[in-house]
Amino acid sequence: MAITVRNNKFILKTDNTAWILRCDEGYFEHLYYGADVPDCDLDHLVNKQILNFAPYDARLGLKYIYGGRLYPYSGANAGDFRTPACDIVSQNGHRGCRFRYAGYEILPETPKDYVLPRVRAAGETLKVVLTDEQKGVDAELYFQTVEECDAVVRYTRIVNRSGGKILLDKAASLQLDFENGAFDLLYIAGAAGDEMRNLRRPVAQGKTEISSSFGITGHSSNPFFALCERSATEDAGECYGFNLLYSGNFKNEIESDSHNSVRVVTGINADGFCWSLGDGESFYTPQAVCTFSEEGIGGMSRRFHRLCKKHIIAPKYENARPVAANTWESFYFTVNEDNVCAFAEKAKEIGADTVVLDDGWFRNADAENLGDWQPVPERFPSGLGKLVNAVKQRGLQFGLWFEPEMVSKNSKLFQAHPEWVLNNGDIGSESRNQYVLDMANPAVVDYLYGVLAHYLSSYDIRYIKWDMNRYLSEVGSAFVHNQGETPHRYVLGVYDLLERITSHFDVLVEGCAGGGGRFDLGMLYYEPMIWLSDNTDPYNRTEIQFGASVAYPPCTLSYHFSKGVGTTGKNSEPFFRALAANFACFGYELDLTKLSAEELSACRAFTERRRALDKYILGGDFYRLNVDNEYYYACLQVLEDKSAALFTFLQLNAQIRYESVIVRLKGLKPDARYKIGANGQVYYGRTLEKAGLKISDLLCPHWKTEDALRIAVQGGKSGSGISFEIEEVK
Template sequence: MIVCDKKEGLFTLHTRNTTYQMKADSYRVLLHTYYGARIVGGDLSYLVRYTDRGFSPNPSEVGHNRDYSLDTLPQEYSTCGVGDFRIPSIDLELEDGSRIADLRYTGFEVKKGKYSLEGLPAFFGDEEQAETLVLFLEDTAAQVGVELYYGVFEQCDLITRAARITNRGGHPVRLRRATSLCLDFQRADLDLITFDGGHVIERCPTRTPLRQGVQSVGSVRGTSSHQHNPFVVLCDHDANEDYGLCYGAAMVYSGNFEAAVERSQFESSRLVMGINPYHFCWPLNPGESFTTPEAALVCSTCGLARMTHQFHRAIREHLIRDPYHGARRPVLINNWEATEFHFDADMLVSIAKEAASLGAELFVMDDGWFTNRDSDLSGLGDWVVDQNKLPGGLEALVPRINDLGLRFGMWIEPEMVSEDSQLYRDHPDWALRAPGRAQTRGRSQLVLDFSRKEVRDHIYQVLKEVLSSANVTYIKWDMNRSLSDVWSAGLPANRQGEVFHRYMLGVYELLERFRRDYPDLLIEGCSGGGGRFDTGMLYYTPQIWCSDNTDAIDRLRIQYGTSFCYPASTMGAHVSAVPNGQTGRCVSMETRGIVAMSGTFGYEMDLNETTPEEKEIIVRQIEKYKAYYDLIQRGDYYRLTDPFEDGPYTAWAHVSEDRREALVSLVTGTMHAAPPFRVLRIKGLDPSFCYRVNDGEEVYPGDVLMQAGYPLPMLKDDYQPFQLHLKAE
């Protein structure tokens, strides 16, 4: 609910459990007054304090009043060059060379339904689900206007932010920084949680108290990156899963980003999120506008679990556009770990036949299906089926797969090109490359310049011919290197600062074309696993390959960190062969299945090489996953332990929204002699219900299971699985 007091310049955004407020003061500076637990309302600007601070300048219009300084005030979209020395929200370079932005409030507009952003991903909601507030700011000297967009999803406790910057003057200006979100707190006793790592070790939580100065994470790799995820949390020092004030902020963007927090000299703090200013410069000619990507905010007054649940619901209901909406996505089998590049049609059909007999529903043909692709040194860009491997093309292969009762999917990497390819020989300028310099390779490949329409059009056309040749219902969209040599032959020298962002807009545009022309096609995102796992990609790809690391024990940590923002329905998770290719570790088929079951379930192995006993386990796993699909994919996710603490076990639970059903999963850690008896306290149940355990004789009240706990059996080996299915009587 949006409440506006035009006379007082007061704007209050209410969600079910939170309130967010800002006010234009007497100098038309837009101040941030409050964000926290829902309150009745009223003017909270009394919380803003004024005093004379040394070396904090004062605006001209306040005269000799030294108590008023932008350097000390909590602002809704921070200024630049006019006395606030903290992180700016915007950096304008004007025609005269000055770098100043002084924004003042001029008006507002309220709309039913959620705003949309042309060419950019964004949360969506109709008139019954969301409202939009637009606040208008202007720098009159620069003749630059800024529209601040707020989307309010009352039931999800979600508030979204974006900005649109317009040159209303007669001279060009250059944007050097344009953030999506600025959030000021009149306190600094907070912890910052970021989700960091690298390839095959993604999204490990890092928690540190705010210190004096700036703490930041971000990416300059052209993707949101394996190294730092574009999602951060600010919370009370003592906040945990069940207690404390927590603020979660996610960038709905998949390219270079920055999330920075500054603790000021006066014990206030400021969070800004937006496009990373590294190599960013966007010229605005008179009349032109620039729209920032969206940022999404959730505030929880009841700990991290509540924040997680609100993000999960909002992402599932108001961000993901799923061709399987309301239906179950298929269990898949991928051939990569079984064959890598070396396969033919009969080999693929053999794997598919065995998979179908065990209950799989979708066969995915991975890398190696196109011409000149027997290794990763060649072929990318030439998206033509290799007739030597697949005689008759997809037209011959796919019906053989479909006749087994399986749908068919395939791997593609549209953004890349091999030097040993016909596409590169014909169009070397279509790859990112700085003039006069040798190119930098990544995975022995180059990056196509997706900022150029002719490049995107070509790739779309050749892939469309492939997809239209057969009944393809799934594609895995991969992206296996970071961007370097970022220079576009399609732009003049003074516009090269646009390339990183235009590249990302080009990726989004091509994904949207595939979604429009193939509405029933399920697209799974991937970038060497989790290198582009963000809410921006989820707008186009309802699921993303969580990590190239399929080791079940490592995945406990990766999926734990991922869960803070992203729901299980988005996490690509498969059972792979052992010894694991990343770690060399061997764990049981049962353990691998329980871990993979907490995502979008599938297999990456040659099922023809499994034992009869393993085949029986696979059949049971697939049946169990199908039976618990709604509970896993749409239930509330509870982290019962922290796998980074190296405790005796890792445990988590999926609980239905009505609290009548729960699936509790556990994997032991390294076992030691003479282990103690252990009890697992479960979360999310209804204390007034009684729950039957695994359809057996045991029945416990919900409050008993949550407070006293469930006695665990004596699990004697390393990495042993255990599951409880609880059903209310």
């Protein structure tokens, strides 16, 4: 059993981990979370030390000091001065809550009334009820296990049974306490065009916050973070990983107090959040997921990858992604029926299976017509029907770009419904020549569903690129009475629209938010791949993609083969651009109509090669290999049965005096023999792990070109690399 309860102990087990909690003196406490252990009676771990200036339970005296205990969920203003998970204002104005244990129940699955994105097929659910009898408020804590992913799912339901109205000022999804926690904090930061940078620093006394107040998760932060033991490496050491299935304002709080205990709290950002609950009403938090690994950061990443692929993304996308050719960087706002038909002809020639008509089909400039969604008649005189049919006749699927959440000031929609724009009492701010629609208003969501449903019903459209090109400001709603609810209701509106579209139509939605501005598990629940960055320069994009891999699998990262000179100003050869794009969901983002016959032939070879590698990129276990991650990046994507793997090595810049580098492989069966695709040699998996492979010609081609054992990068110097398969010899 994954969940068992005996002798006031609550034991959650996965394949390799154990989480043990207990009920003691009427309180629900955390005892242990980490590697699996055979014992569950761990009361000896409880901290009973008397702490200076620490409040204690008046009924129990000094034997129960709040600040020394470890809790899975704490209320504010109740004697525990550490960061709380929950804060409530009662009808009489009193703030805070003290929760005591009231009972438990084991449910067969996620509650039916839970409507937020959730971990799919999580199965058996432990529900523990905590109550504050004086305030008349319950906190229902939900625990679910995903055993093969070593993951635990946590979320909370706050129930008002006070007989009056309460205000919920904070409701976190997860709290986890550690005693004597000497950790490093690993998290994701960055900026637009420079997303997914991994930062690591020691957890010191005080509070650290990783958060977003952009209305979406944002380019500069991400809900993922990890606590690693100080000596943890890519391959060894204990790591606790955390993430949130949410796409709005979030906050991760990591606090180390004066006694060196560490508390983690993650959930909706409480800044600007205030939810009204009438008597009998309740509020569900988003789901949080956590995992534990003794195999370092890499082991933690692979557990999250497996969870995302098997239990977040919809099952129908598990083994397939289209190769899309996108029109944006070809035509911008000059896109028309004729040039898209010509583009589709070339897309067919290079082996793509989908043509995506990007921005420009409904407007002539960036400041126009968002919200109206009517094709420009001068450029699409037959509407979209003739063009969709022309693309379909070439054996291709048709995709269409939308930015549903936005509106232009000069649009007919804005003129008809100015009250449908987010507004906190003034005219509001424009950003990128647009305003944000009030997705907290069901009428807005219904309108947008009507627009999207019209196109999906009228034409054979199997692919939507869903963009979102600004943050939320002046967040207020004409529909919502309590404006502290608007940011969360906005996210609920987005989820509602995505749920209706993806459940009613056979359409794949690719996410985008000015690049990676909304890359999170909440969106991946509906969108199996998300455009990771508007920076398509392969030198930068390689770094961004490896950074994203700490939390997200390559099959979720959308990246296209694009032009030769990007943000770095350095030219990149087609082979290198394709090699960088092979890491993720593959496509094309350049003017195919201007390519020569030779270039088109090369692109077709890239497409065919990429399709042959789908089994590794979509289904393989991802291992970051230990190179310097500045000049070189390398990875091994290993099939689940370890019968084969894909090796990729990229050299961004050459190091003087470094003609070659040895790369040690990971994840193969040590006693199996493997054939190296680059030179035909056969080695044991253990040999490849310990001795490695030598990658050569990093500065220039070797003089002895007939050396059959040599594995040489293609191109040499900056912007070079090599990729090949490794197959088990039976």
